[in-house]
Amino acid sequence: MTDAVNVDYSTSIPNNVDLGSDRRVLKALEQWHPGYLDWWGRMGPEGFQEALVYLRTAVSVDPKGWAIFDYVRMPQYRWGILLAPQEEGRRIPCGEHAGEPAWQDVPGEYRAMLRRLIVIQGDTEPASVEQQRHLGVTAPSLYDLRNLFQVNVEEGRHLWAMVYLLQKYFGRDGREEAEELLRRSSGDPDHPRMLGAFNEATPDWLSFFMFTFFTDRDGKMQLEALSQSGFDPLSRTCRFMLTEEAHHMFVGETGIGRVIQRTCEAMRTAGVDDPYDIDQVRGLGVIDLPTIQKKANLHFSLSLDLFGSEISTNAANAFNAGIKGRHRESKLGDDHRLLDATYPVLRLGNGGIRTVEEPALTAINARLRDDYVHDCAGGIGRWNKMIARTGTPFEFKLPHVAFNRRIGEFAGVHADPDGKLIDEAEWQAGMAKWLPSPEDRAFIESLMQPEYAPGRFAPWIAPPRAGIDNKPGEFEYVKIAG
Numbered sequence: 001m002t003d004a005v006n007v008d009y010s011t012s013i014p015n016n017v018d019l020g021s022d023r024r025v026l027k028a029l030e031q032w033h034p035g036y037l038d039w040w041g042r043m044g045p046e047g048f049q050e051a052l053v054y055l056r057t058a059v060s061v062d063p064k065g066w067a068i069f070d071y072v073r074m075p076q077y078r079w080g081i082l083l084a085p086q087e088e089g090r091r092i093p094c095g096e097h098a099g100e101p102a103w104q105d106v107p108g109e110y111r112a113m114l115r116r117l118i119v120i121q122g123d124t125e126p127a128s129v130e131q132q133r134h135l136g137v138t139a140p141s142l143y144d145l146r147n148l149f150q151v152n153v154e155e156g157r158h159l160w161a162m163v164y165l166l167q168k169y170f171g172r173d174g175r176e177e178a179e180e181l182l183r184r185s186s187g188d189p190d191h192p193r194m195l196g197a198f199n200e201a202t203p204d205w206l207s208f209f210m211f212t213f214f215t216d217r218d219g220k221m222q223l224e225a226l227s228q229s230g231f232d233p234l235s236r237t238c239r240f241m242l243t244e245e246a247h248h249m250f251v252g253e254t255g256i257g258r259v260i261q262r263t264c265e266a267m268r269t270a271g272v273d274d275p276y277d278i279d280q281v282r283g284l285g286v287i288d289l290p291t292i293q294k295k296a297n298l299h300f301s302l303s304l305d306l307f308g309s310e311i312s313t314n315a316a317n318a319f320n321a322g323i324k325g326r327h328r329e330s331k332l333g334d335d336h337r338l339l340d341a342t343y344p345v346l347r348l349g350n351g352g353i354r355t356v357e358e359p360a361l362t363a364i365n366a367r368l369r370d371d372y373v374h375d376c377a378g379g380i381g382r383w384n385k386m387i388a389r390t391g392t393p394f395e396f397k398l399p400h401v402a403f404n405r406r407i408g409e410f411a412g413v414h415a416d417p418d419g420k421l422i423d424e425a426e427w428q429a430g431m432a433k434w435l436p437s438p439e440d441r442a443f444i445e446s447l448m449q450p451e452y453a454p455g456r457f458a459p460w461i462a463p464p465r466a467g468i469d470n471k472p473g474e475f476e477y478v479k480i481a482g
Ligand SMILES: [Fe+2]
Pocket: 125, 154, 155, 158, 219, 245
């Protein structure tokens, strides 16, 4: 039995949506399951499929205690369908239907729009698993290896979450989309994933931490916006996904933080004062801070592209329809319709970049991107405090949003990290200073040697301050032999 908070494990697919009495959807999911496991085997983590991994599994959607931790072989992970509890009397929070009761079924007029949003979200989830599949062989510790796999199985579950919505609410074309989600793959020249950043390689652990900090954070912002949907099942699905996503943010922020900490400590111990003396710092076997800044520049700019064009009628339509809200829509103090409102957007003009008041409705993407930048800046600030405590004269900075863009207002121009427009020659000349060069990548790669002894860490990264599930430092998070 399901009581909406606790999860039913008696059906083949754990769930809190009463699949036991929804035979049609249960059957559709059961038919999709072997294809999913086949995908996991082909495109999921390379190796380690027999390893026992100390994973959390959701057993409830109660925010106070929703997961249990135990050793699991990844292919046996219980990927389930979990929705946050239905909110009594919930209303559509924005757009022309604002204030009307939230939809429990797909509103016919918005069916295509809704399906597309769900498919795009769904496509990113398995994509990141594919991008990260080679990382296990170079894990800097069992702790990090476990965190990688935790993120991977949860991204897998997020795919299940979107597939459930497609199969339950979109009939035959929903089932077809669910199959397609297993057919595309990251970086595939013929069937790539739908969004650019999800076709980039994640070749090393610094890239992984950058990805979870910057790109998973885009995911978080998109889920925040979709959790404000007037289509209640989508809202409830995304609200629970955000609970899991918090751990992915943690992995990124603390991962980069530990790399920075180790670098600063190694410099201090060796008496190296100049963080820009790259050869000397690298000679200590740690990653110099300017290279970490370049990696941040790259991943930040790639992730900004995921927000789409600043000015977008699609985004306006989705908001106006009540299908996708703004970040924290229900907490915002305006009329939630935005018919006469404006929003300041950075645009090109007069040979530079300036702020223009645009109709707020068409500036929905720009606004979500601004909220994202603000969220990123919080993490940067915490790293800088840490660096300051070690006395190292260095500060990380987010590059300007015009830097290194492929999509939107700044796709057709070159800007330096301060947002100054530059010509092609200046761009070519500056690139090696601003973005990781082949030499930088080769250096990072040279550090990627696995450390699988319990409680030990590769020399380029500091241990975490606390274990997962309060486990002690020596804890064997992954039993590799299984
Ligand atoms: Fe996800």
